[in-house]
Amino acid sequence: MALNEFSVIDEFFKLDAAYGHPPVIGIGDDCAVLDVPADRQLAVSTDTLVEGVHFLQDSDPELLGHKVLAVNLSDLAAMGASPTWVSLAVTLPRVDRAWLAAFTKGFFSLASRYSLQLIGGDTTRGPLSVTVNIMGLLPKNQRLTRSGAREGDDIYVSGSFGNAGLGLIKAKLPEADISDIDVAAYLRPEPCVELGEALLSVATSCIDISDGLSADLNHILLASDVGARVDHSAVPLTQSVSDHVQQVGDIFWPYSTGDDYQLCFTVPSGIDLSVIEKKTSAKITKIGVIEKGCELRVVQDNGERHVLNKGYEHFS
Numbered sequence: 001m002a003l004n005e006f007s008v009i010d011e012f013f014k015l016d017a018a019y020g021h022p023p024v025i026g027i028g029d030d031c032a033v034l035d036v037p038a039d040r041q042l043a044v045s046t047d048t049l050v051e052g053v054h055f056l057q058d059s060d061p062e063l064l065g066h067k068v069l070a071v072n073l074s075d076l077a078a079m080g081a082s083p084t085w086v087s088l089a090v091t092l093p094r095v096d097r098a099w100l101a102a103f104t105k106g107f108f109s110l111a112s113r114y115s116l117q118l119i120g121g122d123t124t125r126g127p128l129s130v131t132v133n134i135m136g137l138l139p140k141n142q143r144l145t146r147s148g149a150r151e152g153d154d155i156y157v158s159g160s161f162g163n164a165g166l167g168l169i170k171a172k173l174p175e176a177d178i179s180d181i182d183v184a185a186y187l188r189p190e191p192c193v194e195l196g197e198a199l200l201s202v203a204t205s206c207i208d209i210s211d212g213l214s215a216d217l218n219h220i221l222l223a224s225d226v227g228a229r230v231d232h233s234a235v236p237l238t239q240s241v242s243d244h245v246q247q248v249g250d251i252f253w254p255y256s257t258g259d260d261y262q263l264c265f266t267v268p269s270g271i272d273l274s275v276i277e278k279k280t281s282a283k284i285t286k287i288g289v290i291e292k293g294c295e296l297r298v299v300q301d302n303g304e305r306h307v308l309n310k311g312y313e314h315f316s
């Protein structure tokens with residue numbers, strides 16, 4: 001975006017906030033330069049949101065600014081990393097000052113919550129899409145991964161499931177309202193950053209739920225070379241999702257809807273998580289145990305068993 005590119009960067013993206021870990025060199029040069037403390041390691045992740053694919057046409061820009069950062073923070077949370085730096089590539093069909101002001105409001109208000117510094121990015125013209133590259137710090141040689149689950153571990157999840165999937169349906173309705181918990185779960189997800197940090201020294205594996213509980217728990221099972229038994233009645237659902245499940249007549253619906261950005265993690269059997277739950281004010285629920293094998297087996301109260309080994313894939 002030759003015309004206006006630099007004024008847009010200066011006006012909307014170049015903040016003087018210097019909190020957290022200020023970069024050695026931030027926005028304005030060809031690269032940012034960062035100092036990683038000697039006792040830390042860097043966790044890095046990127047996620048893109050494309051209009052019409054990951055968010056609805058004409059989405060509220062403030063909510064979009066929040067969400068694109070939230071989904072990236074969720075990846076750091078899944079590794080137990082503390083958010084530190086972020087870069088932001090935006091592709092815009094046109095320079096729309098009101099849109100940019102709202103977008104950066106959503107983005108920076110979430111960033112400031114974690115003292116997250118915007119250290120660079122790219123601004124180009126084209127179909128609307130936003131890419132965030134996020135960086136967090138971990139204590140040296142300590143991290144949560146997908147590969148550490150062991151037979152006998154307890155399986156936990158945060159929050160509840162299916163809300164964002166239901167929110168997507170509701171968000172398309174003319175009367176959609178952000179004060180509805182499902183609409184909010186879809187349009188303004190809250191990443192479990194504090195929970196991820198607190199689990200760093202406790203959990204044996206962890207993943208954030210972006211593609212659905214069944215797909216993402218299967219990632220842990222595959223990476224850890226184990227199976228799982230999930231007690232269906234233990235999977236936390238809000239009344240709204242339970243009602244929707246009744247309506248569609250598919251009890252596995254909340255296992256396959258994405259965008260919930262909760263954490264699913266394993267801990268050695270019997271570990272008490274009430275202190276972490278209190279400290280992080282996260283709602284966490286034990287839903288099952290890690291077993292031998294490679295399957296995700298869901299058991300209903302009546303003893304019926306189902307194997308869930310499928311999830312949502314972009315190119316399938």
Ligand code: ADP
Nearest residue numbers: 009013026027028029030088090120121122123
């Ligand atoms: P170059 O042409 O060398 O890639 P740019 O003109 O793209 O440089 O960017 C100039 C400076 O502004 C760089 O430091 C870049 O990181 C920063 N920048 C560009 N767009 C953004 C953005 N959307 N958010 C934050 N920083 C940005």
Ligand code: MG
Nearest residue numbers: 121122123124
């Ligand atoms: Mg550039």
